[in-house]
Amino acid sequence: QVQLVESGGGLVQPGGSLRLSCAASGSIFSINAMGWYRQAPGKQRELVAVIISDGSTVYADSVKGRFTISRDNAKNTMYLQMNSLKPEDTAVYYCSARKGYSTYWGQGTQVTVSS
Numbered sequence: 001q002v003q004l005v006e007s008g009g010g011l012v013q014p015g016g017s018l019r020l021s022c023a024a025s026g027s028i029f030s031i032n033a034m035g036w037y038r039q040a041p042g043k044q045r046e047l048v049a050v051i052i053s054d055g056s057t058v059y060a061d062s063v064k065g066r067f068t069i070s071r072d073n074a075k076n077t078m079y080l081q082m083n084s085l086k087p088e089d090t091a092v093y094y095c096s097a098r099k100g101y102s103t104y105w106g107q108g109t110q111v112t113v114s115s
Helices: none
Strands: 002-007 010-012 018-026 033-039 046-052 057-059 067-072 077-082 091-099 102-105 109-113
Touching (some): 002 091, 002 102, 018 091, 018 109, 033 067, 033 077, 046 067, 046 077, 057 067
Parallel strands (some): 010 109
Antiparallel strands (some): 002 018, 018 077, 033 046, 046 057, 067 077, 091 102, 091 109
16 A cells, blocks of 8 residues: 655646645555556546656656656655746646556645636
């Protein structure tokens, strides 16, 4: 089992920045990939960014150039640096970890972009 806890969400004005953190614990050995997903009200959960065990990254087109995913293996923590935030980035952001055939999820953290 892998436990994931997100933090860092909040209210920010358009154009502002936030950094989300995801702390992993439990059986974290051999996690293949970790990622961030988001779900806005009335919409399906969507991929934001993924970081693979070799360090390669994948981003949704909507966040390319604005968001950066990173991972600190020594701290078992993944981050999402979000810059130039837009109202359409408002959503609950979820951390995920894939290990073998299993996917684990955090409880989510709310990000609201509004003036």
